[in-house]
Amino acid sequence: xxxxxxxxxxxxxxxxxxxxxxxxxxxxxxxxxxxxxxxxxxxxxxxxxxxxxxxxxxxxxxxxxxxxxxxxxxxxxxxxxxxxxxxxxxxxxxxxxxxxxxxxxxxxxxxxxxxx
Amino acid sequence: xxxxxxxxxxxxxxxxxxxxxxxxxxxxxxxxxxxxxxxxxxxxxxxxxxxxxxxxxxxxxxxxxxxxxxxxxxxxxxxxxxxxxxxxxxxxxxxxxxxxxxxxxxxxxxxxx
Numbered sequence: 001x002x003x004x005x006x007x008x009x010x011x012x013x014x015x016x017x018x019x020x021x022x023x024x025x026x027x028x029x030x031x032x033x034x035x036x037x038x039x040x041x042x043x044x045x046x047x048x049x050x051x052x053x054x055x056x057x058x059x060x061x062x063x064x065x066x067x068x069x070x071x072x073x074x075x076x077x078x079x080x081x082x083x084x085x086x087x088x089x090x091x092x093x094x095x096x097x098x099x100x101x102x103x104x105x106x107x108x109x110x111x112x113x114x115x116x
Numbered sequence: 117x118x119x120x121x122x123x124x125x126x127x128x129x130x131x132x133x134x135x136x137x138x139x140x141x142x143x144x145x146x147x148x149x150x151x152x153x154x155x156x157x158x159x160x161x162x163x164x165x166x167x168x169x170x171x172x173x174x175x176x177x178x179x180x181x182x183x184x185x186x187x188x189x190x191x192x193x194x195x196x197x198x199x200x201x202x203x204x205x206x207x208x209x210x211x212x213x214x215x216x217x218x219x220x221x222x223x224x225x226x227x228x229x
Contacts, residue, residue, distance in 0.1 A: 004158075034216075036220075041225075042223075043206055043220040043223050044159070044220040045220075046219075051216075090159070092158075094216040102149055102164050102171075102172055102218075103161050103164070103172055103174065104216070104218075105161070106158030106159045106160070108156070109157070
């Protein structure tokens with residue numbers, strides 16, 4: 001069964017500082033990987049996704065993530081955080097096999113606080 | 117072009133009651149998935165509908181049921197509500213065969229008292 005672990009429940013960074021949010025997954029093969037952002041009371045917005053190819057993926061709002069097969073990780077990074085980045089971030093795994101197509105498994109999220 | 121729309125945005129129900137949540141997919145999409153997001157947790161997959169049939173189901177009891185209409189809109193029904201059903205219910209729409217390229221709605225916040 002697929003699973004996702006986000007080890008950091010809450011992270012606080014200063015505005016302008018760099019950010020890295022950790023994500024580890026468990027899956028039998030190379031999974032589809034996603035990062036979503038959720039502002040309070042809102043739905044999920046897709047930041048970026050990895051399906052295949054280049055392991056460094058660029059997303060919206062200046063975010064990027066790197067897929068590391070050997071570490072079963074897909075960490076999210078941003079070089080300079082803005083106050084508007086404060087939100088909840090979710091890493092998710094999507095199944096490749098047809099039998100489970102469309103079933104995504106999410107981590108429990110990391111809450112990002114940005115200090116002025 | 118409207119995205120995924122869900123209604124209502126909030127509602128409060130009493131234990132034991134039944135509730136129906138609604139979702140209109142993004143224009144051009146034919147597949148709808150439902151997720152439950154409890155407070156402090158990530159979304160959990162409930163089920164997915166395509167061609168008016170349930171195609172995938174997560175680990176949820178039979179109290180959770182759904183329906184898809186010919187216009188691709190969908191309903192999520194929950195019977196015999198429990199306090200633990202309080203959550204944000206998210207709908208995601210996509211094209212069949214491209215379910216991982218899904219768009220999410222803003223969700224319905226259900227509170228069971």
